[in-house]
Amino acid sequence: MEIARRFKENPIVVNAIASHHEDQPPTSLISVLVCAADSISGARPGARRDTLDGYIRRIESLEKVADSFDLVSKAYAISAGREVRVIVQPEKVSDTDADLLVSEIAKKIQSDLEYPGQIKVTVIRESKAVSYA
Incomplete structure (x- = not known):
């Protein structure tokens, strides 16, 4: 903030710098937007002081909770923990079972873990057949 003042930055910019950490109250729309952007950015997993x-x-x-279900072959947490992809064996899990399983996993994550924002849970039930001639 002092550097901005020293180099005669616009007072709106100086206030945006000062108000985004609540050192001063915001006096312009830009200051309010900077505060909102800072809050959104800081809510990302791993954004602040995360070892x-x-x-x-x-x-x-997160992977352990998803792996705890019997029908799950393997679970992978991706996108900094904002998504869990769950692999199941297609011969053991029907489409209806997959729908139920994804809901159960999401409920268990919600009840067992603390996390910022939302976590997307995807159950992948895939069967492939490949041949070469």
């Missing part, structure tokens, strides 16, 4: 160990523990616990 590598904490991040790894959170990812592992």
Whole structure:
């Protein structure tokens, strides 16, 4: 903030810098938008003061919750823990079972873990046949 003042930055910019950490109240729409953008940015997993160990523990616990279901072959937490992809064996899981399973996993994640924002849960039930001639 002092640097902005020293170089005679516009007062709106100086206020946006000062108000985004609540040092001063916002006096313009730009200051309010900067505060909102800072809040949104800081809500991302791992954005602030997140140690590598904490991040790894959170990812592992997310995968562990999904893996705890019998029908799950493997679960992968991706996108910094904002999504879990769950692989199931297609011969053991019907489409109806997959719909029920994805809901159960989401409920268990919601009840067992604390996390910012939403976590997308996807159950993948895929069968492939490949041949070469």
